[in-house]
Amino acid sequence: MKQFMALLRLQLLSRYSDLKPKNWKNLGPKERKRSIGRAFLYVFLLLYLGGAMFFLETKAIDLLLRMGQPPMGLADLMVISAVGISTVGTLILSFFSVMSSLYLGRDAVFTASLPVRSHVVLAAKMTQILLTELAINALILLPACILFGVRTGQDALFYVRMVIVWLFAPMIPVSIGAMLATLLVRASALLRHREAIMTVGGLGLMVAYFYVSMSFGSLTGNTGSGGDMLANLITSNSARIQGFANIFPPAGWGTRGMLGDWGQLLLFAAANLGVIALLVYLLGFRYRALSLIQAEAPAASGKKGIQKDAFAHSGGGSLTALMTREIRQILRVPAYATNILPVCLMPALMVVMMGLFIGRHMGDNSESIQVLLQHLPMPLTIAVVAVYVGFVADLNPALSTAVTREGKGHDLMLSLPVPVRTHLLSKLLVGYGLTLIGILATGIALVVLFTPIALEAVLACLLCVLFTYITCCLSLARDVKKPKLNWVTEQEAVKQNTGVLMGMLLSLGILVLLGGISYLLIDKFSVNGWTYFAVMAVLLAAGCAAAHRYLMKTGEKYYTTH
Numbered sequence: 001m002k003q004f005m006a007l008l009r010l011q012l013l014s015r016y017s018d019l020k021p022k023n024w025k026n027l028g029p030k031e032r033k034r035s036i037g038r039a040f041l042y043v044f045l046l047l048y049l050g051g052a053m054f055f056l057e058t059k060a061i062d063l064l065l066r067m068g069q070p071p072m073g074l075a076d077l078m079v080i081s082a083v084g085i086s087t088v089g090t091l092i093l094s095f096f097s098v099m100s101s102l103y104l105g106r107d108a109v110f111t112a113s114l115p116v117r118s119h120v121v122l123a124a125k126m127t128q129i130l131l132t133e134l135a136i137n138a139l140i141l142l143p144a145c146i147l148f149g150v151r152t153g154q155d156a157l158f159y160v161r162m163v164i165v166w167l168f169a170p171m172i173p174v175s176i177g178a179m180l181a182t183l184l185v186r187a188s189a190l191l192r193h194r195e196a197i198m199t200v201g202g203l204g205l206m207v208a209y210f211y212v213s214m215s216f217g218s219l220t221g222n223t224g225s226g227g228d229m230l231a232n233l234i235t236s237n238s239a240r241i242q243g244f245a246n247i248f249p250p251a252g253w254g255t256r257g258m259l260g261d262w263g264q265l266l267l268f269a270a271a272n273l274g275v276i277a278l279l280v281y282l283l284g285f286r287y288r289a290l291s292l293i294q295a296e297a298p299a300a301s302g303k304k305g306i307q308k309d310a311f312a313h314s315g316g317g318s319l320t321a322l323m324t325r326e327i328r329q330i331l332r333v334p335a336y337a338t339n340i341l342p343v344c345l346m347p348a349l350m351v352v353m354m355g356l357f358i359g360r361h362m363g364d365n366s367e368s369i370q371v372l373l374q375h376l377p378m379p380l381t382i383a384v385v386a387v388y389v390g391f392v393a394d395l396n397p398a399l400s401t402a403v404t405r406e407g408k409g410h411d412l413m414l415s416l417p418v419p420v421r422t423h424l425l426s427k428l429l430v431g432y433g434l435t436l437i438g439i440l441a442t443g444i445a446l447v448v449l450f451t452p453i454a455l456e457a458v459l460a461c462l463l464c465v466l467f468t469y470i471t472c473c474l475s476l477a478r479d480v481k482k483p484k485l486n487w488v489t490e491q492e493a494v495k496q497n498t499g500v501l502m503g504m505l506l507s508l509g510i511l512v513l514l515g516g517i518s519y520l521l522i523d524k525f526s527v528n529g530w531t532y533f534a535v536m537a538v539l540l541a542a543g544c545a546a547a548h549r550y551l552m553k554t555g556e557k558y559y560t561t562h
Contacts, residue, residue, distance in 0.1 A: 012128060020258045045504075053477045061075055061147055079143070079258055082140060083169065092353075094177055097339075099177070101125060103290065107489075111291070119284030121285060172250050178283070185293060320424060351445040374452045379528065381453050381456040386460035393468050394507035399428065399475045399476040410562055423559060424559070473550065474506050478497045
């Protein structure tokens with residue numbers, strides 16, 4: 001236990017030492033200001049997201065209490081959704097983070113040299129991952145469930161069950177992610193392009209897992225007719241819970257347990273503890289050797305962030321050469337490939353999952369869903385789809401870390417006889433191009449799987465093309481102005497980077513502003529779909545021009561000063 005606690009403390013200090021005020025006095029003036037600013041940014045982001053979610057959840061529960069059957073109406077959907085997102089969402093969104101933490105970190109050689117058992121190393125890393133996921137789930141699960149408990153008059157035991165579900169919720173999803181990551185690392189050990197295989201293979205395994213889960217759910221569940229299913233969802237609490245349980249059974253156990261079924265709660269806790277304990281025990285025998293596989297591979301990049309053959313065999317002009325370097329860097333460095341490429345396809349993947357779920361459980365009797373989609377107001381549908389696609393697409397860290405990824409090789413980039421604008425355009429075209437690929441894939445998935453809103457989906461994706469150009473320019477401008485060039489590992493450059501948080505914050509801020517404008521257009525002025533699209537397109541086009549101009553001015557001023 002002493003070895004475990006010491007190693008866990010070392011890992012936490014390595015990752016979060018910049019946020020500890022005691023360490024600020026040992027830093028230089030510039031680094032001290034950056035650390036203090038980062039700490040305040042985390043606090044502001046926490047309050048910002050918490051306030052926004054509380055506002056939305058308050059409005060949602062007011063609506064849900066008036067729907068369905070009294071006295072609670074459909075308010076239990078708050079708990080069902082919170083537990084579902086905390087489990088299924090963790091499984092989807094944390095997979096590549098788990099793989100990076102376990103197998104792609106540069107501390108593998110260091111931890112392998114420690115006089116510590118392989119089981120202890122794996123347990124410490126898994127605990128660090130779980131602590132991170134618990135912090136994220138606290139924002140998702142706790143406010144929604146507390147609000148549900150207050151508004152529906154739950155007793156004190158409800159909050160005890162809520163805390164138990166929160167503590168155990170990420171264990172099975174993280175364990176599944178670790179198992180799939182281990183299979184990928186072992187399978188790609190002898191292959192040349194292991195980064196690409198791990199990225200594509202990870203997405204493939206996730207799709208296969210959910211497809212099998214939903215297929216099993218459709219065999220064990222009662223699909224019935226489309227109308228019967230919708231009626232059950234409105235009138236039956238168990239039918240609503242079963243929806244998430246068919247995708248991920250532990251989500252159903254946790255939801256039923258929180259709502260009062262102590263047997264399901266015990267099953268949920270025991271299953272989570274048992275799965276993660278079994279994983280650590282079995283995988284611990286081989287973890288040290290598996291974690292060294294990536295370290296033994298030939299280095300994909302130069303020591304200080306610039307690839308050794310970055311500009312070799314790149315025909316065309318300087319812009320083509322720089323774009324080739326950007327693409328090679330993302331594809332060849334494991335930390336970049338697994339943190340950037342999957343995020344591009346995440347919106348499309350989630351749409352496909354939703355479409356498969358509806359198709360499996362509605363069967364051939366999906367007329368009610370088709371009718372429901374057809375009767376949604378066109379401007380509202382465009383706005384909802386655009387918010388979803390735009391926000392998830394903006395999670396891509398390619399541009400918010402574009403200059404940071406150069407590292408100490410930034411001086412080499414400055415020595416090239418290339419204008420600053422060409423440097424900026426190469427980064428913008430590559431990062432924005434990856435975002436466009438994700439938007440295109442999402443648009444195709446929406447058109448194919450949700451035909452009644454095909455037109456609205458296309459228009460929403462067109463708005464997202466403009467919206468993401470604004471956020472891409474602003475994220476790149478921020479990284480040009482304040483890059484983090486003194487990183488030691490690629491993980492630090494792409495994950496432990498304030499620029500990624502700033503990019504997400506910018507995206508959220510612009511979405512809130514656009515949401516206010518959409519509310520005025522739809523609710524106050526009652527515009528039709530085409531008028532709404534035209535107004536938003538004009539506003540976003542003007543924003544694109546302003547953001548591009550700001551990027552170029554910022555680049556000319558700051559790119560050569562670092």
